[in-house]
Amino acid sequence: MTADRLIAGRYRLAERIGTGAMGVVWRATDERLQRVVAVKQLLLAPGLTREQAQDAKQRAMREGRIAARLHHPHAITVFDVAEEDGQPWLVMEYMPAPSLAAEIAGGRTLPPHQVADIGAQAAAALAAAHAAGIMHRDVKPANLLVGNGTVKITDFGISRAVGDVTVTATGFLAGTPAYLAPEVARGEDPSPASDVFALGATLYAAVEGAPPFGEGDNPLAVLHAVARGEIPPPRRAGPLAPVLMRLLAADPAARPSMPEAARALADVAAGRTPALAAAPAATRVMPTPGADSTAVFGSGSAATGSSGVGWSGAGARPAPAPGSGPRRGPAAHPGPVSAAPGTAPAPARPAEAGGARRPTLLLVAIAAVAVLALAGLLLATRDRDGADDTAAPPVATPSAAPNPAPGGGAPQPEPPAPSTTTTTTTATTTAPTTTTTPPPADAASFARTYYGMLPGDIAGAWSQLTPAYQAQTGGFGAYSRFWSSIRSVRVDAVTPTGPDTATVALTYTTADGTVTSENRWIRVSTDDGRTRIAGSGL
Helix, strand or coil: CCCCCEECCCEEEEEEEEEECCEEEEEEEECCCCEEEEEEEECCCCCCCHHHHHHHHHHHHHHHHHHCCCCCCCECCEEEEEEECCEEEEEEECCCCCEHHHHCHHHCCCCHHHHHHHHHHHHHHHHHHHHCCCCCCCCCHHHEEEECCEEEECCCCHHHHHCCCCECCCCCECCCCCCCCHHHHCCCCCCHHHHHHHHHHHHHHHHHCCCCCCCCCCHHHHHHHHHHCCCCCCCCCHHHHHHHHHHCCCCHHHCCCHHHHHHHHHHHHCCCCCCEEECCCCCCCCCCCCCCHHHCCCCCCCCCCCCCEEECCCCCCCCCCCCCCCCCCCCCCCCCCCCCCCCCCCCCCCCCCCCCHHHHHHHHHHHHHHHHHHHHHHHHHHHHHCCCCCCCCCCCCCCCCCEEECCCEEEECCCCCCCCCCCCCCCCCCCCCCCCCCCCCCHHHHHHHHHCCCCCCHHHHHCCECHHHHHHCCCHHHHHHHHHCEEEEEEEEEEEEECCEEEEEEEEEECCCCEEEEEEEEEEEEECCEEEEEEEEC
């Protein structure tokens, strides 16, 4: 293949800019629209029969068309899918920036806060893709382009189409399995949670200098290591470590959703405590054996020595996703990454780091039962006898895990145990563990997140408005019609005007190419632990 070749009668190849297991990427010129594009010639895995090759080609064309549905500030846009000489070609947005793989080549590392920012931007795009029913299936450093603080992810779904990171009929393993999720390495079907793991492995490599399972010369050996799912704790990740270990949970059900991951990564990037609530100390109620583990997001980070970290749906939102966009409408609200529906997950189980912890918890639980039983007996005796003795200090009860308020709001403490009338019985327990609700996201960061998701995730953005404000916009139909008329929206500036208000400078581009700008104020409120937009205007 040489430069100056015309592909599909339209795209003039200029310079080869990348080569990988899946194909060759060229900088090219779209002679019809007179714009620079990236053109990727997809290479099918070797050893395929004619029927298999034809099927792979059709899959590649189909996956390319599906990827073209995704429009997000942090995703490389697919413009066209073409066929030339029997090979599939993808025509994509051209971004003159190196990949993350190039930035960390040779074991180089990046600071944790920078890696968190890269992850937040990539996660925002992946969240939008998942909302549109698109899985990436091959998140890795080579598929993240990083330039001037902007991150864009590319190659959505293409790996599955052309057989990358799969063993062919001839036993050939294409690509590297170092960033696969364990369940995928074991042959199970991928899910959005698999993309979450792959993103975690990518960020792990950026901050630690190598992926969690290494990159040996033998891909099959790496594949076996991935399938086992044993990850060494990160040593250089600092405040990013707890989030990484969440993303890298061996059980897919224990990983956060992509929107939750985006929020936590954005928190770390901004120097805030991520939206992860520390688990209560040893006095919390022990989980019932055999209880469903899907309500728990994994154990604590071995790197930090935490006893367990529960994922909180409340808190700050993902980093802004710059785009471009229009203006008038029922409520020109940007669309943030939406939180997973439902109430906040239950706190995670404490990490079982050693044999001493379980006996300790068991003894505490037994003591709690004994004290409660004694208190109940004494109370019953007092009621029976009608005695009016001088009350001694009440019997203390160990604190139990607080009951989450409906909708994931602030925990409601258990009611205190009734006082007793005995003067001979005392009990000692550990001090009750207190929990606090993390502060809500500030209006400025929330505004950037909200508009960063629009117009790609209209339903998710709609869920970020309070019910009262949803009614003021004229309902979802009017809201959806407005945002469907917008090609892109860009946040030019955000000025905080109070703890819950901010002014946002926006630029909209409509479907017909019209560009308009406006300054819009927004007000956020936090109810039941969830921050949403409660008002907006010009």
